[in-house]
Amino acid sequence: MPSPHTHPVRVYWEDTDAGGIxxxxxxxxxxxxxxxxxxxxxxxxxxxxxxxxxxxxxxFTVRRMEIDYLKPAFLDDALVVETSVLEVGGSRVVLDQxxxxxxxxxxxxxxxxxxxGGNGRPRRIPADMASAFGRLQ
Numbered sequence: 859m860p861s862p863h864t865h866p867v868r869v870y871w872e873d874t875d876a877g878g879i880x881x882x883x884x885x886x887x888x889x890x891x892x893x894x895x896x897x898x899x900x901x902x903x904x905x906x907x908x909x910x911x912x913x914x915x916x917x918f919t920v921r922r923m924e925i926d927y928l929k930p931a932f933l934d935d936a937l938v939v940e941t942s943v944l945e946v947g948g949s950r951v952v953l954d955q956x957x958x959x960x961x962x963x964x965x966x967x968x969x970x971x972x973x974x975g976g977n978g979r980p981r982r983i984p985a986d987m988a989s990a991f992g993r994l995q
Contacts, residue, residue, distance in 0.1 A: 860942075860995075862940035862954075862956070863895065863896040863994070865938065867937045868936055869884075869931055869932065869933055869935045870933075873933075874933050878933040879931070879932060880930065880964075885927065885965050886923070889939060889967050892939030892941045893955070896941045897918070900987075900994075902987060904917070913976070916975065917974050918971040918972070921970045922968075924969075925966070926966045927964075929962055939956070940957075941954070943991050946983070946988055949974075949981060950971065950972045950983075952969070952970050953967075953968070955969060
């Protein structure tokens with residue numbers, strides 16, 4: 859299995875609750891950044907595919923997300939989002955995402971994203987994209 863894609867994130871005030879602990883919804887944003895940067899590293903720039911009027915439009919939308927919050931993260935922590943591809947199907951990709959502080963696992967998510975066209979309906983992932991995801995399994 860290839861190494862996971864990594865993306866560093868820093869915890870800012872806006873990411874925390876009144877006690878300086880990362881608010882649960884901030885984990886979702888961190889995981890989103892990790893997925894976006896994985897796509898960018900694969901050469902898939904979402905803005906290039908986001909013209910909903912184009913018949914070639916393809917967007918990835920979250921279908922399912924399970925998150926386990928294991929340890930608190932705090933203001934100013936330097937974290938890393940690790941993203942690995944678990945499964946690639948006709949229109950979906952299942953990812954494992956881990957939020958790390960050094961060697962400590964802070965949170966883990968299993969995320970299913972579905973490719974949709976400009977009309978919002980599921981569509982098959984183009985062969986070149988599916989192949990790029992497949993190489994990361």
